[in-house]
Amino acid sequence: MCGIIGYTGRNKAVPYLLTGLERLEYRGYDSSGIALIDESGISVVKRKGKVSALRQAVGDNFTATAGIGHTRWATHGEPSQLNAHPHLSENGMFAVVHNGIIENCSEIKQELKQEGYSFLSDTDTEVISQLLEKNYRGNLITCLKDTLPQLQGSFALAVLHRDFPGTILCAKKDSPLIAAKSEDGCFVLSDTLAAREHISACYIMGDGELALITENSLSFFSADGTPLSKEPHFLSGCTDGADKGDFPHFMLKEIYEQPAALRDTLSAYVKEGRIVFPGFCLSEREIKAIDKIHLVACGSAYHAALCSKYIFHQLTDKEASAHIASEFRYDSIPLSENSLVVIISQSGETADSLAALSLANSKGAKTLAVVNVENSSIAMKSQSLICTLAGTEISVATTKAYICQLAVLYLLALYIGSHSGGYAPSELLQQLLSLPEKVEKELLQNERALAAADLLKGSEHIYFIGRGTDYALSMEGALKMKEISYIHCEAYPAGELKHGTISLIEKSTPVVALCLRKDLFRKTLSAIKEVRARGAFVIALTAAETAESLTDCDFVICIGSAVSDMLTPFLDAVPLQLMSYHTAVKRGCDVDKPRNLAKSVTVE
């Protein structure tokens, strides 16, 4: 994971590169750099830290009209100026930016060192620039096609050659790369967001493809160097998400965008009271034949899977299970043509989820992607596709995309239930459709969440507990809190505490107890009493009807709207997000770009 942008055209390249890199910072932000090319050669500027540091270093000095840029999330080598991309080859002939991992870089490095090449950085990328220089015989495409088979792993590459100002060479395998034309030049990008206002159509490079980009032309080649003709993808008119508006952080803006995101997602798939999924290509017979549903994802998307697993069991006659994508591959799970594997991902580029999808496809399972980015790798490699319509999500901590994943998964459970003899009550669909207004009401919890954050901001540890879907939400609440506030948080099924973890509870240990589900309230109340008896400081999230029974708790957030137990996850998500947000702000953390993280995790 890293962000790449290249521009070649009639205007100065620097403004495009720097603005693009700022937009790509969600992919990594530990260091960044650009290489500019003109008749006088290649100039490189790199800095450790955010793109703002690079912007300052670059200043107004460069007039070149072509260049490449990179924002990094470190895999090989610490975050530093030296390890930042672009990387030059031995004699400065090539400059390379790279997203992905070269798995055999140690072997290549050793061989090249024996041949006299020297290395300045600890990165895997530097072997690519050195190999390109070694293999260069006067033709750029030939050089690239001869070099790539030597690399094992994943890559999206943008490359400059000293003797070809105005030309950018590109290649892609298992990391996204997109080429696009604008009115005054051409781009290569990890994500169209980086130059969204300049482009209306783009060419999504496939695995193994190469490209040569000049001021006026985009030429594509297959791995053996044969020219390829590619169809453009037209981008929707929407250019949302690129700025924060009046909000201090993207995360807060995106929390407040949840009602609209939910409305857009629900209305895309519910027409005249019926659920319609144009991209879900299973016949009624195939739906009936499904014997197992595997919900596979990472991070928050996994929590959406975990939560909806309970719903699949309530609404369908199918067995469903939630899997962490990076583990799914090592579990030898039996898959057949009657297995439905649902890959859930905001970015659609998460490497572990993509690998799980490839495995499911290769084993003959039916595959369905639930993604927020329509042209992403997961969307394109899956047999069926349902997009969440959350709009662009910038903050590393997901909020609106997560809630839209829940909405799509609930609709899917209803859809499968109604097509295969399960239980699909029309009242539930009506309640789902009323969620945008209810979520809007929960945004009024902001003041309560702020007060809770005051109580939590000094904590070293926080435990989150719940049962059933409340447990799935505890997992999400704990992840949200830890990733942005750096407080150690753990989530437990409320009934499991007494089997070990309760020994960690002492006087004033914060416990966030989720007891939204009325059917499980009494049981969770027992767990609250157990931790209270050991001195825990309890913040409880509950429904209005049950709040009175929680007089013993230190702080109660009362969920305003009445919904069926099945739908409470949509409502408790909001105060949990706000509580994490305010806690992180009060601790002075970089909310939108938490340390060590990136939004899109394109390495395994």
Ligand code: M6R
């Ligand atoms: O793009 P994806 O949905 O596949 O990303 C999965 C996780 O990396 C993501 O949900 C991550 O856990 C978020 N930072 C959580 O807020």
